[in-house]
Amino acid sequence: MxxxxxxxxxxxxxxxxxxxxxxxxxxxxxxxxxxxxxxxxxxxxxxxxxxxxKNALLDEICNHLYYDIFPEVRTGDTIIDLGLSYVYFAKEQSNLYNALYVQEYGGGKKMHDFSYNYFHQLIVKHPKYSKLSENKINALHVGTWIVVTGIATLMSSGIIEPTQDEIVHLIDRTINTVLQEDDTSVLDSL
Missing domain, CATH: 1.10.10.60 (Homeodomain-like)
Incomplete structure (x- = not known):
């Protein structure tokens, strides 16, 4: 047999x-x-x-996010679109989002590094952001990461229900604030 x-x-x-x-x-x-x-x-x-x-599983999930979830075009601004994709992923797959990005033994550093590398790849290709210094790119990542993670976590918990326009406004405001700051901003030190 x-x-x-x-x-x-x-x-x-x-x-x-x-x-x-x-x-x-x-x-x-x-x-x-x-x-x-x-x-x-x-x-x-x-x-x-x-x-x-676990590493093989996280690689599979990163591929899924990279090819299926994060690239969706919603507004045409790559940072805002990535933020929206992240937020909607958290809302639509809240258990998986929490396991990957929130739980103590989840994806942790691997998910953060994946998200940063994906973000960096988008930024350097986008005409609006391609001339930014590494410090500014890092500040932009940290600023938008904090905002979208806050929105994503609160939405996945059912605490807030912002409209897409409200989410776009919050992300856009963060982008503009970071772009207007000098290179020695508080965000750079995080």
Whole structure:
């Protein structure tokens, strides 16, 4: 009798569903195996350990954000569009958003670095922002990151329900404030 082979993709899909429903607190080999109706052995045949599986899962999620979520054009201003995509991702997939960006054992530094690199890539290609210094790009990232994370977290919790125009206004105001400041702003030191 042939034994069933479980692929990395099947395990990643189950891991994704566990994180989406329970956050990283439920990210255990036992929970993932239970979701698949198997023992934990196939997981450890495909992945060295749970850290390896978590990194593979975060890579998959980053690809999903990079290709499917973040590029959506809403206003034509890349920073505002990215902010809106981030906010709507948080609202529409609040459990996953919280697991990745808010929870203590979530995506943490990896998600922040991914988001910064994506942001930086957009900025240097955009005519409005392409001539900015690295300090200014960093200040712009920190300023908009704080604003959209605040909006995203409050919206995903159901505390506020701003319109798209209100969100755009808040992001735009932050961008303009950062662009008008000199290079030694408070945001640079964060």
């Amino acid at each position: 042939r034994r069933k082979v479980y692929t990395k993709d099947q395990i990643l899909k189950a891991a994704y569903e566990v994180v989406e429903n329970e956050g990283f607190s439920g990210f255990t080999a036992r929970n993932i195996a239970k979701k698949m109706g198997i023992s934990t052995q196939p997981i450890y045949l495909e992945f060295k350990n749970m850290s390896d599986l």
